Amino acid sequence: MGFVRFTDIAATSAAVAATGGRKAKIELLAGALRQLEPDEIAAGSAFLAGELRQRQTGVGYAGLRNRPAPAAEPSLTVAGVDAAIAEIATVAGTGSQARRRELLGALFGAATADEQRLLVGLFGGELRQGAQAGLLAEAIAVAAQVPVTAVRRALLLSGDLKQVAVAALAGGSAALAEIRLTVGIPLTPMLAQSAPDVGAALLATGAPAVVDTKLDGIRIQVHRSGDEVAVFTRSLDEITERLPEVVASVRALPLREVVLDGEAMALDERGRPRPFQETSSRAATRAGGKGGAGRRSGADGKGAEGPSLVPYFFDLLHLDGTDLLDEPGRVRWAALADALPAELIVGRTTVETEEQAAAVFAAAVGAGQEGVVVKAPDAPYDVGRRGSAWVKVKPRHTLDLVVLAVEWGHGRRRGWLSNLHLGARDPESGGFVMLGKTFKGLTDELLRWQTERFKELAVEDNGWVVRVRPEQVVEIAFDGVQTSPRYPGGVALRFARVLRYREDKTAAEADTIDAVRAIGGTL
Template sequence: MRAFADLLDSLIYTRSRNAKLKLIGDYLRATPDPDRGWAMAALTGELDLKAVKPAVIRAMVDERVDPVLYRMSRDFVGDSAETIALMWPEPATPPALPPEALRLSAVVDRLASLSKADTAGVLGAYLDAMAADERYALLKLASGALRVGVSARLAKTALANAFAVDVDAVEEVWHGLAPPYTALFDWVEGRGEQPTAADVPVFRPFMLAHPLEETIVDLADYAAEWKWDGIRVQLVHVAGETRLYSRAGDDITRSFPEVAAAFRVPGVLDGELLVRGDAQGVGRDDATASFNALQQRLGRKQVSAKMLADAPAFVRLYDILFDGAEDLRPLAWTDRRARLEAFVARLPTESFDISAVIDASDFAHLGEIRAGSRDAAIEGVMLKRRDSPYVTGRRVGLWYKWKRDPLVADCVMMYAQRGSGKRSSFYSDYTFGCWTEGGELSPVGKAYSGFTDEELKWLDRFVRNNTVARFGPVREVEKTLVLEVAFDSIHASKRHKSGVAMRFPRISRIRRDKPAAEADTIAALERLVT
């Protein structure tokens, strides 16, 4: 645990990407198996210690530390693991655990084998035996939320750099391996063959797009498609098995069993998971419902027959990675598109269709088409270079996303809550509302982005100076400040008291010039519902 704790401590205080790559690479080269494999699992979010629940940790803290003092400290620090690590009382006689018992791999093995009844005792003994920085590392490891500024891609890149292999080769086999990745380290250190994903329905990383800002593209070189507002998915059918993966590589097959059952042709496809219009008439001319309808099915391990009937899912296909065992990713987009069109003809039409290419004479014409679209399921336009291969991640000049201009509404701040991490000392999460017909404010959304650091300081002072009630970490404020809120779309929602739900709300302006009474109404928002 000592080396892993030192790594996390260094990563927290390192801003440079290259410096982080070196820190992780040095750790992986110096650390033996299986410790380094479990460290990679933690850094990439692949470690899940099911017995260690937040409620168990909170109960342990309440037994050892004054609960009021802990909550006040947590509110100030903004991070539970850091607060507990610093406040945990040092025992008069620490448990004499042998060094081998405190190895990262030994700790993971022990925590992974615990029953819920034993978790508190074992975790408490570890915390008693460790220094503060090791306690911090242990709690981060156990909770599965490191938050040290390292993405899964960065960790894999560090591994690839450390052992002079191609990061895309690591990505290719990653989801076919399990922690502590012994076969992977055997390969990169020359002791074994390169792992393969043959005959296993594994996830391959998506090709991503850069935002189109000032760039103007020639449609002779780029094809244009609609950017649909659903869930980007990868469909894999290999050796008789079908899997659906989200953009993050999460297996979501059980949430959309009808799509998995319909995909029985060997291959790997890239597309957008959408929901058809329900019985209440949510659908539009192309029978595609809003994201709100899709959201109701996310994360469900069991899907009821009623939900399958009311919100049937389908996939609008963008690209093809494999046709059977043939890897098509090196081909140009034009060639892959032709192969995709041939492939989709072999799939059931009720579950799959293809995203049409937009017919525009030039870039200016495309801009007019984009500006005229305000479809609930359209986020904007994708521009794909016709000769581009399908490559992992974002590559400059290959794919661009040109999102539609956001909607805006003037809303009134109602509540505020402190943020986490570097924002833990600031009230940075704002709930805002609009006026009902009866002249009351009703919450319509929550936002914590879109403002500058200086604006954050101003908003924090406003909250502190205008608090009228406190509810734990939440502050109710005087209903006097108008915030201009930008959002991608808005949908009817039975789960929200106001009856509407915003998609991706963010603060675009602080309207100090506008009286709260002139903010928008719920009725005005309802007219924007698509």
């Protein structure tokens, strides 16, 4: 086993948080990665990314309050801390609560004050930030002396930062190249940037272009090998047993092996989308994570709760042994049309003019959908990228923001968590920039839901404001962006109101402060 001290990881984590420049952060992380022994890379890279290697530990915020006094001198190693947390995570059965407290107390009792601070952040989830993971990907490339593009592609194909770190640092570019699309293992989906109208979208993609209906549903990625079918969310959580109707649809296809990208949504009796909250509740995975967490129903679909969801697919990434990621869109979409019946494919139109695209947009909105996605037919499937090849257009300004805190309501809303503090992601610092507050658009149902949700995420409550872990994404509609000396980003949203909670998105996928400023033009 290696002997890298946990205190060195804690010091690096603190230094990264205190450092402003991206390059300096990457150098700090790379220096720490270089020190890790091969059997410490998985755990050490996870700690540096602000994560635990274990998805579930059974340790909640309440269990972190009563901690023993910190140790005077550091004695913990990376491998030792990882082994202790692994033991805590496997405790089960009679007496498990007392045993978990005992093990947790022993770990914290051996930790210095700085080490305890890092452990609290790791267990409490306060350090989990997509920007940190993005920084670490670049740091892995620097430490392993491999191209950052190779690290990013391997990360997006595997969805596992720890696996990529081990491959790069132990095996270099050759090991990274071995990480390929594997049926059954989700890959980070291609994303779309935003445009204010279809004209601007066509300027980005070029013409002719393909215009897809942007459905008011949840993003799904479906993998099939033989009779085995797995369904994943955009954040790579497995929800197979929650969506038996999707499983049945894909299992019925005359195919041996396939990876599909699409959406699923609930429809009313007229064929129009039902409220997004009904659809997203079927895929909620807060109770767990990757590898089948959040399941409620059996493999045969019995016991599935909520409305039936209908799948619609818009891309084909793998078919019967052949990867299609690097093929142009027109090739992938032609293969999709050959492989699937028309009723399982999203509405799709080829356009050459802005007028044609505008007509498709109007029809989509008129049918109750979110808008359209304009796509360049010659572009490959850029795993994890939000480039100009796909551009979404909605009929209003919206942003996916992160809730940073919530205020207790008063009057009719007394006893409910009401006023939301909204933050945009800051890629440079790895944190979030507050843009303002809103309590508008909240129904009684949403108030009840968010009160329970934010109690789960609470890290501090002074009786007025409840500070929460920055994990919950909410879609906000607004009328514009204005300058504001009141908030640290210098901008604020005008007439912000809640549209819906995005249980299908993680905080790492929230919109950035740069996107907010772009909407504001020269602000």
